[in-house]
Amino acid sequence: MAASDDPFDLFDRWFADARASEINDPEAMAFATADARGRPSVRMVLLRNAGPEGFGFFTNLDSRKGGELAENPWGALALHWKSLRRQVRAEGPVRQVADTEADAYFKSRSRASRIGSWASDQSRPLDSRETFERRYASLQEKFEGEDVPRPPRWSGFLLVPEKIEFWTDRPHRLHERRLFTRTVDGWDEGLLYP
Numbered sequence: 729m730a731a732s733d734d735p736f737d738l739f740d741r742w743f744a745d746a747r748a749s750e751i752n753d754p755e756a757m758a759f760a761t762a763d764a765r766g767r768p769s770v771r772m773v774l775l776r777n778a779g780p781e782g783f784g785f786f787t788n789l790d791s792r793k794g795g796e797l798a799e800n801p802w803g804a805l806a807l808h809w810k811s812l813r814r815q816v817r818a819e820g821p822v823r824q825v826a827d828t829e830a831d832a833y834f835k836s837r838s839r840a841s842r843i844g845s846w847a848s849d850q851s852r853p854l855d856s857r858e859t860f861e862r863r864y865a866s867l868q869e870k871f872e873g874e875d876v877p878r879p880p881r882w883s884g885f886l887l888v889p890e891k892i893e894f895w896t897d898r899p900h901r902l903h904e905r906r907l908f909t910r911t912v913d914g915w916d917e918g919l920l921y922p
């Protein structure tokens with residue numbers, strides 16, 4: 729298969745274009761999960777790695793998405809780059825990243841964000857903004873002068889794509905859709921009607 733037909737090479741080129749032309753957050757993607765009954769939910773997350781191993785992001789394992797992935801480890805994502813009028817979609821099984829990988833990413837975040845990850849019981853009901861701010865302030869004190877470690881329930885997920893679609897806007901809604909489907913030894917490429 730020619731290098732230009734590899735979906736991750738294509739993704740890298742599109743992502744570079746998006747970084748150059750989007751006004752903010754080219755890595756923002758909608759990430760869908762579903763519970764054990766198949767009921768879907770979707771939210772934005774930031775794509776933090778993309779390559780042949782998959783598409784990765786970081787979050788709280790006890791969040792709604794974390795709970796749904798624990799019961800149903802499948803996901804779907806969509807990136808939309810408005811400035812380019814392009815969309816990428818991917819679907820496949822989702823696995824948690826290794827602790828070493830989560831640690832390395834967590835270390836790269838700002839101290840304030842690291843403390844925020846301890847302060848936030850993500851997706852749980854919160855009685856008031858004040859409660860959250862008090863928790864944050866007391867954690868700032870607790871960690872004063874110390875390194876802020878990764879909370880044990882904060883980690884990352886990797887979607888290992890079985891399908892990746894590249895969508896390009898064309899006039900009159902006659903768009904182009906290139907679908908890559910994983911095979912035992914590579915990728916099949918085909919087109920879809922728009």
Ligand SMILES: Cc1cc2nc3c(=O)[nH]c(=O)nc-3n(C[C@H](O)[C@H](O)[C@H](O)COP(=O)(O)O)c2cc1C
Pocket residue numbers: 753756769770771772773774775785786787788791792793794850851
């Ligand atoms: C642009 C954008 C990027 C976001 N990135 C993340 C992220 O990388 N990780 C995360 O946990 N939440 C992120 N959030 C917050 C999520 O959208 C969501 O509110 C949170 O993860 C809880 O989702 P859940 O209750 O479905 O688990 C982001 C929100 C926006 C708008």
